[in-house]
Amino acid sequence: MKFFLDTADLGEIREAVSWGVIDGVTTNPSLFAKTGGKLADFERHIGAICELCPGLPVSAESCAETAEGMVEDGRRLAAIADNVVVKLPISTEALAATHTLAQEGIAVNMTLIFTVPQALLAARAGARYVSPFVGRFDDIAEDGVEQLVQVCEAIHGFDFGHEVEIIGASIRTPHHVTEAALAGCDIATVPFKALKKAVRHPLTDRGLALFMEDWKKVEQA
Numbered sequence: 001m002k003f004f005l006d007t008a009d010l011g012e013i014r015e016a017v018s019w020g021v022i023d024g025v026t027t028n029p030s031l032f033a034k035t036g037g038k039l040a041d042f043e044r045h046i047g048a049i050c051e052l053c054p055g056l057p058v059s060a061e062s063c064a065e066t067a068e069g070m071v072e073d074g075r076r077l078a079a080i081a082d083n084v085v086v087k088l089p090i091s092t093e094a095l096a097a098t099h100t101l102a103q104e105g106i107a108v109n110m111t112l113i114f115t116v117p118q119a120l121l122a123a124r125a126g127a128r129y130v131s132p133f134v135g136r137f138d139d140i141a142e143d144g145v146e147q148l149v150q151v152c153e154a155i156h157g158f159d160f161g162h163e164v165e166i167i168g169a170s171i172r173t174p175h176h177v178t179e180a181a182l183a184g185c186d187i188a189t190v191p192f193k194a195l196k197k198a199v200r201h202p203l204t205d206r207g208l209a210l211f212m213e214d215w216k217k218v219e220q221a
């Protein structure tokens with residue numbers, strides 16, 4: 001399974017890319033808002049992310065409400081850099097926009113996917129990436145992992161006539177990362193904080209402390 005970083009923070013992207021584990025970046029309006037950036041800075045900011053990870057897919061979301069608006073945004077976003085993927089929240093308008101953008105060779109990441117039918121429709125319309133959410137199910141006391149498993153089974157068993165990768169999204173914990181991998185996700189998009197947590201384990205910390213202690217004995221001997 002590949003890892004995308006779910007952030008619009010340039011410092012986080014720079015650091016995680018330096019670890020050699022990042023295969024792409026996903027952003028959304030909430031993540032961009034967190035950076036404190038203004039609307040006028042949005043496209044420049046996406047360009048800066050693309051420069052930090054050349055050749056790796058970077059999802060940039062359109063907030064248009066009509067298919068025409070999404071297509072227009074999509075073309076403009078795709079012109080920022082070759083590695084931009086246009087992110088569209090699923091709706092009938094977004095399906096139509098995806099159909100048009102895909103025919104023009106512009107990759108779409110269809111987001112806010114919570115069910116198998118939504119995932120199938122996104123892929124049928126031409127989405128290159130389909131993003132089922134996990135954590136937001138947990139927020140309403142439902143099982144996000146169960147839905148993720150079903151989406152993976154439904155998508156991977158069908159030939160859509162183009163490549164479709166599943167991005168496990170709304171991943172909040174190392175446990176979600178494990179479940180996404182076991183469900184068969186092609187990619188998990190993980191916030192920086194959760195990615196850092198996934199590196200750690202209390203037994204790793206304890207083992208390292210012991211190694212350091214014993215090494216001091218060797219040094220003193």
Ligand SMILES: O=C[C@H](O)COP(=O)(O)O
Pocket residue numbers: 006027028111133135136169170171172189
């Ligand atoms: O846009 C996709 C994000 O993965 C959503 O994550 P979140 O539910 O933690 O906001």
